Amino acid sequence: MRKKIVATTSLAGCFGCHMSILDIDLRLVDLIELVEFNRSPITDIKKISKRCDIGLIEGGICNDENYHVLKEFRENCEVLVSVGECAIMGGLPALRNNIPIRECFEEAYRNVPTSKSGGGIIPNDDELPIILDRVYPCHELVKIDYFLPGCPPRADLIWETLLALVTSGAELPYELVKYD
Amino acid sequence: MAKVAGDDAVKAETASILAGYPADRSELINILWELQDRFHHIPKAAIPLAAQKMGISQVDVMETITFYHFFTTAHTGEYTVYLNNSITSRMAGFQKIRDAFEKEAGCSFGETDKDGRIGLFETSCIGMCDQEPSALINGMPFGSLTPFSVERLVKGMREGKSVLELMGVGQDLSSDPHKLARFIAPPNIRRKGPVLLGVGYNMGESIRSALKHKPGEIIDLIKNSNLRGMGGAGFPTALKWQFCASAKGDEKYIVCNADEGEPGTFKDRVLLTEWPARVFEGMAAAAYAVGARQGYLYLRAEYRYLTPHLQRTLDELRKENLLGNSILGKSGFDFDISIRLGAGAYVCGEESALLESLEGKRGEPRNRPPFPVVVGFRGKPTVVNNVETFSLVAQIIKYGGTWFNTLGTAKSVGTKILSVSGDCGRPGVYEVEWGRKVEDLLKMFDAGNAKALQIGGPSGKTISARETARKVCFEDLATGGSMIVFGQERSMPDVAQNFIDFFAEESCGACVPCRAGNPILSDLLKTIREGRGLPEHIDQMVEWANMIKASSRCGLGQSSPNSILTSIEKFKDEYMDRIKKERGALIYDFDIKAAMKESCEVTGRTPSSH
Numbered sequence A: 001m002r003k004k005i006v007a008t009t010s011l012a013g014c015f016g017c018h019m020s021i022l023d024i025d026l027r028l029v030d031l032i033e034l035v036e037f038n039r040s041p042i043t044d045i046k047k048i049s050k051r052c053d054i055g056l057i058e059g060g061i062c063n064d065e066n067y068h069v070l071k072e073f074r075e076n077c078e079v080l081v082s083v084g085e086c087a088i089m090g091g092l093p094a095l096r097n098n099i100p101i102r103e104c105f106e107e108a109y110r111n112v113p114t115s116k117s118g119g120g121i122i123p124n125d126d127e128l129p130i131i132l133d134r135v136y137p138c139h140e141l142v143k144i145d146y147f148l149p150g151c152p153p154r155a156d157l158i159w160e161t162l163l164a165l166v167t168s169g170a171e172l173p174y175e176l177v178k179y180d
Numbered sequence B: 001m002a003k004v005a006g007d008d009a010v011k012a013e014t015a016s017i018l019a020g021y022p023a024d025r026s027e028l029i030n031i032l033w034e035l036q037d038r039f040h041h042i043p044k045a046a047i048p049l050a051a052q053k054m055g056i057s058q059v060d061v062m063e064t065i066t067f068y069h070f071f072t073t074a075h076t077g078e079y080t081v082y083l084n085n086s087i088t089s090r091m092a093g094f095q096k097i098r099d100a101f102e103k104e105a106g107c108s109f110g111e112t113d114k115d116g117r118i119g120l121f122e123t124s125c126i127g128m129c130d131q132e133p134s135a136l137i138n139g140m141p142f143g144s145l146t147p148f149s150v151e152r153l154v155k156g157m158r159e160g161k162s163v164l165e166l167m168g169v170g171q172d173l174s175s176d177p178h179k180l181a182r183f184i185a186p187p188n189i190r191r192k193g194p195v196l197l198g199v200g201y202n203m204g205e206s207i208r209s210a211l212k213h214k215p216g217e218i219i220d221l222i223k224n225s226n227l228r229g230m231g232g233a234g235f236p237t238a239l240k241w242q243f244c245a246s247a248k249g250d251e252k253y254i255v256c257n258a259d260e261g262e263p264g265t266f267k268d269r270v271l272l273t274e275w276p277a278r279v280f281e282g283m284a285a286a287a288y289a290v291g292a293r294q295g296y297l298y299l300r301a302e303y304r305y306l307t308p309h310l311q312r313t314l315d316e317l318r319k320e321n322l323l324g325n326s327i328l329g330k331s332g333f334d335f336d337i338s339i340r341l342g343a344g345a346y347v348c349g350e351e352s353a354l355l356e357s358l359e360g361k362r363g364e365p366r367n368r369p370p371f372p373v374v375v376g377f378r379g380k381p382t383v384v385n386n387v388e389t390f391s392l393v394a395q396i397i398k399y400g401g402t403w404f405n406t407l408g409t410a411k412s413v414g415t416k417i418l419s420v421s422g423d424c425g426r427p428g429v430y431e432v433e434w435g436r437k438v439e440d441l442l443k444m445f446d447a448g449n450a451k452a453l454q455i456g457g458p459s460g461k462t463i464s465a466r467e468t469a470r471k472v473c474f475e476d477l478a479t480g481g482s483m484i485v486f487g488q489e490r491s492m493p494d495v496a497q498n499f500i501d502f503f504a505e506e507s508c509g510a511c512v513p514c515r516a517g518n519p520i521l522s523d524l525l526k527t528i529r530e531g532r533g534l535p536e537h538i539d540q541m542v543e544w545a546n547m548i549k550a551s552s553r554c555g556l557g558q559s560s561p562n563s564i565l566t567s568i569e570k571f572k573d574e575y576m577d578r579i580k581k582e583r584g585a586l587i588y589d590f591d592i593k594a595a596m597k598e599s600c601e602v603t604g605r606t607p608s609s610h
């Protein structure tokens, strides 16, 4: 059987979700038997280089670069999964959604206690991604097939989900997807 | 800037307002109204005084203030305009009127002009659907607005005219509250019926007839008439009274529900304008039957202009000893009625929320059971009935139940008053026998071009005008009376959007399915209407709608998705037409340039570089 190809990325997230992926621990060794990683912080591949079966997205969309990466994933992955609160709802970064951007920038770069008072500039280098008007959850911009809730989702949930997707059709145990 | 009273002045005036009231929290809303009228907001400095007087905390006062739409903590202008944004207003040219107000007043909706003279705000249906577009100006309804009349009104405000002057009311009118009420909101009776709208009324006849019977016999009489509640739910009235009569309680109360908040309904307005004494007689009969000594008319704030008329009617009834102690000489039959105001909250029409509001609290529905007939106002057994129900009670007692029983269908006896609005030649109120066919009704309303009908308001059902054989009665199309006609050119998804936004706004927020679910429905619908939707979004709406219906606590949430569900069912094509036709299926439309615009402005960058 051909190994399934997995890509992962962290957009407007804190990498906590990726830490949770690593948290599957020794099962990583089993995973490597089942899948091949393509673009991912784990492999440090910067662009998806071939068609993938599964894409895992951490974080929402807060800037134009996030958006382009999300599109790249959607165009190249059969199945796309929103992993964690930030990807699903915007999460903590989305707290800024009700605040005008100018205010956010002023607060973050100029009025912050560590900035010289009245000094500092709002970063405007062309190398930097451009911040969007608000933080978007992934499913508002592209079709998302599955959602893994949690902040971050537990390693067991990630593991079982990958297993289910890889062995196609296996059901997730009830205990795993019951939240209360 | 508006002249805002200083703290000391506020305190002095608040104290003198409070001096006119007993230390009774159920008066809180009336008091807050006086403050709001006087200061055009509720000043901070007034709150501790009100709290002290009522013996409650300041937070208690604050939570009541913040619950109601018409109470504000910011100044709303010496002339406060509340323009109706419900669907009937939109169909009649809301946007033009809104633009005209903004242009003339020189400020946007949601704020006041720079000298605090004129404040512009939106509100939901004000019970004038037969005369749209309409607005409340300092509590007075102004119907059939045109850009021209708006220009004239704003000019009058600048000249400092009184609201009655703005309306063009002369001296002779303002001295007769009934005539004045009719002038302000013409009754528009289009069809007189045999029970309510087309019969004579002599004050006292119902109470006199009632007193010929024992209290228990009154309940039997109502039972034999098979009368059902007219507020929407159709609960058998006699059964309700029986529960209350047999419930234990040293005090019992009769409450008349005149909240009439369902968009598209205005029949209670007409009944209260034309025959208020009949409503009060019906309440007195209920009091006699269940053994209550106090009654309340809970009047929606939008009908506050009726208070002088209603107060005068109560005075007349008292003078005739039809209210008060030992009514008509019957010792032990003491009953009186007070008017209590709402302050702009649709959910307060729900009977348990109404009771909370009557107690001066936030209008959050209670858990039921226990039902109000057992635990009602101040924890005592309470009968809550609609204005029309009490009017019918008065007629049934006068003419007997058997007569009433011969009208209508098997399960819906008598007649029903319909409030008709929208795309038809003859908007207004109609008294029709229960069981009339849609076909007849459309002819009656002169609605030849109708595509759809909304039965029972936004919480009711959308039906196609082609369903001509369907009947208005509890067996088929139940209704509290709201009938909105939509012509061929109307977009049903747009209509549904107006309805769901209304519920999202009016949800009391106590339970999650309703508080969070209605905005989700609104967002999904918006996605579809803006052409960004997928077919599965329609399925998602249906799924959410059923979830909200099944798991909300009160009737608001349980019925809020009805119009979306029936609209999708009957007019699926119109939803599918809005679904994006050709798409890269997986990647949705998203205007990244627009999303970058704001931050580029702040940083001085150009989105094109990315």
Ligand SMILES: Cc1cc2nc3c(=O)[nH]c(=O)nc-3n(C[C@H](O)[C@H](O)[C@H](O)COP(=O)(O)O)c2cc1C
Pocket: B228, B229, B230, B231, B232, B233, B234, B235, B237, B257, B258, B259, B260, B261, B262, B346, B347, B348, B349, B350, B351, B352, B384, B385, B386, B387, B389, B390, B554, B555, B556
């Ligand atoms: C959200 C909501 C709003 C309501 N609004 C009204 C109203 O404005 N007027 C009314 O009479 N009943 C209204 N009702 C129904 C009342 O709860 C109650 O059933 C009715 O007043 C009982 O009187 P009836 O038996 O005479 O109809 C509403 C119910 C709900 C759930």
Ligand code: SF4
Pocket: A012, A013, A014, A015, A016, A017, A058, A059, A083, A084, A085, A086, A087, A091, A092, A150, A151, A152, A153
């Ligand atoms: S969901 Fe939680 S762990 Fe994952 S990226 Fe967001 S904040 Fe971090």
Ligand code: SF4
Pocket: B347, B364, B365, B506, B507, B508, B509, B510, B511, B512, B514, B515, B552, B553, B554, B555, B556, B557, B558
């Ligand atoms: S259903 Fe809506 S209005 Fe009713 S209690 Fe729940 S939140 Fe409040």
